[in-house]
Amino acid sequence: xxxxxxxxxxxxxxxxxxxxxxxxxxxxxxxxxxxxxxxxxxxxxxxxxxxxxxxxxxxxxxxxxxxxxxxxxxxxxxxxxxxxxxxxxxxxxxxxxxxxxxxxxxxxxxxxxxxxxxxxxxxxxxxxxxxxxxxxxxxxxxxxxxxxxxxxxxxxxxxxxxxxxxxxxxxxxxxxxxxxxxxxxxxxxxxxxxxxxxxxxxxxxxxxxxxxxxxxxxxxxxxxxxxxxxxxxxxxxxxxxxxxxxxxxxxxxxxxxxxxxxxxxxxxxxxxxxxxxxxxxxxxxxxxxxxxxxxxxxxxxxxxxxxxxxxxxxxxxxxxxxxxxxxxxxxxxxxxxxxxxxxxxxxxxxxxxxxxxxxxxxxxxxxxxxxxxxxxxxxxxxxxxxxxxxxxxxxxxxxxxxxxxx
Numbered sequence: 001x002x003x004x005x006x007x008x009x010x011x012x013x014x015x016x017x018x019x020x021x022x023x024x025x026x027x028x029x030x031x032x033x034x035x036x037x038x039x040x041x042x043x044x045x046x047x048x049x050x051x052x053x054x055x056x057x058x059x060x061x062x063x064x065x066x067x068x069x070x071x072x073x074x075x076x077x078x079x080x081x082x083x084x085x086x087x088x089x090x091x092x093x094x095x096x097x098x099x100x101x102x103x104x105x106x107x108x109x110x111x112x113x114x115x116x117x118x119x120x121x122x123x124x125x126x127x128x129x130x131x132x133x134x135x136x137x138x139x140x141x142x143x144x145x146x147x148x149x150x151x152x153x154x155x156x157x158x159x160x161x162x163x164x165x166x167x168x169x170x171x172x173x174x175x176x177x178x179x180x181x182x183x184x185x186x187x188x189x190x191x192x193x194x195x196x197x198x199x200x201x202x203x204x205x206x207x208x209x210x211x212x213x214x215x216x217x218x219x220x221x222x223x224x225x226x227x228x229x230x231x232x233x234x235x236x237x238x239x240x241x242x243x244x245x246x247x248x249x250x251x252x253x254x255x256x257x258x259x260x261x262x263x264x265x266x267x268x269x270x271x272x273x274x275x276x277x278x279x280x281x282x283x284x285x286x287x288x289x290x291x292x293x294x295x296x297x298x299x300x301x302x303x304x305x306x307x308x309x310x311x312x313x314x315x316x317x318x319x320x321x322x323x324x325x326x327x328x329x330x331x332x333x334x335x336x337x338x339x340x341x342x343x344x345x346x347x348x349x350x351x352x353x354x355x356x357x358x359x360x361x362x363x364x365x366x367x368x369x370x371x372x373x374x375x376x377x378x379x380x381x382x383x384x385x386x387x388x389x390x391x392x393x394x395x396x397x398x399x400x401x402x403x404x405x406x
Contacts, residue, residue: 002119003047005031007039007054007066008082017053020108028115035059036066043070049077050122051115056083064097068155071097075321078118082106097155099326114326117341121316121330124340129308130317137280143322144216146171150209151323164205165196168212177215178208185399186244187264207261210324214239214268217275227286229293230278235271238359243267245355245394246348252393253346253386259327263351266331269324270352273315273332281307292368299370300336311370312336336371345381353377354387358394 056063316333
């Protein structure tokens with residue numbers, strides 16, 4: 001039975017939650033608390049909770065303070081935030097530490113769907129054997145330091161664009177890479193950006209944070225510490241291309257800029273699991289690449305055989321623990337086989353899967369085929385007849401000239 005704890009100082013809200021989720025009472029054990037302090041005491045002495053759903057505006061311990069502590073002490077607990085009147089600083093601060101953010105009043109059915117999808121994602125990751133694999137690798141890789149500094153700033157009472165920019169600008173290589181991405185036609189801005197403050201202002205702190213995480217992920221080790229047949233520069237340019245295509249596909253199907261930004265981020269990070277395996281399981285991952293390249297085998301099949309999990313699942317699990325939103329984590333986890341997440345409509349998962357397929361083994365790319373095209377998923381969401389138009393638009397309208405790898 002899944003365990004959920006609701007935290008809200010308004011007892012009427014707790015009663016309303018109990019009524020609306022009553023149909024799930026045989027599957028979910030639901031506990032209600034009226035303060036962050038009380039909830040932390042409950043979490044410390046009881047069995048682990050799968051999800052915590054917290055209001056933001058509470059007397060005593062603020063919701064963002066409570067959820068930050070939950071993130072620190074119980075990183076595997078899924079964190080939902082609810083807010084009736086979030087200030088801009090509160091939104092930025094909370095976005096850094098939660099998997100889902102909902103504004104009151106919200107549709108009870110939406111909350112139930114989000115909870116079910118969150119459980120489906122975690123169940124997939126539990127089944128994949130990732131915990132055992134990470135144990136063999138020495139535990140969960142630590143959050144990159146520059147990214148950690150940005151998170152700390154964004155969790156302050158009044159996060160500052162200038163202070164975030166100053167953190168990034170301490171690293172000249174990172175500054176160059178961020179500006180390179182932002183100014184490329186790949187990203188799609190209509191003006192040239194000359195400094196990180198301007199980039200943060202135009203993109204928003206959350207998007208800038210994600211660019212930094214992606215850039216940091218691609219400088220994990222010296223080349224002699226990686227498999228001989230693993231080319232980090234090729235993977236970087238592949239990821240940029242996938243990001244651009246995924247964003248383009250979203251904009252053809254939706255007017256949601258947030259979904260487009262999430263698709264771009266997911267594209268940049270979709271193969272981070274390959275980097276983790278290349279640095280932590282160097283010899284074995286080199287063998288998986290050899291099997292895929294020489295035998296015409298799918299990379300995910302070779303990974304399943306050698307590790308019991310795929311690079312997509314490794315990357316998704318890591319992004320979950322590092323606190324990225326579920327939209328991005330889900331897309332990374334299921335980008336190889338989107339039918340696994342039981343999505344029934346177009347989403348970031350769809351855009352990323354199709355974009356990745358467009359970029360594998362085509363147009364001279366040195367990337368092997370990692371996974372099949374998921375026709376079952378496309379039939380289920382009834383968009384199979386859109387794929388040709390997506391392909392034409394991506395290849396005719398998106399400039400994907402290779403970057404200089406730094």
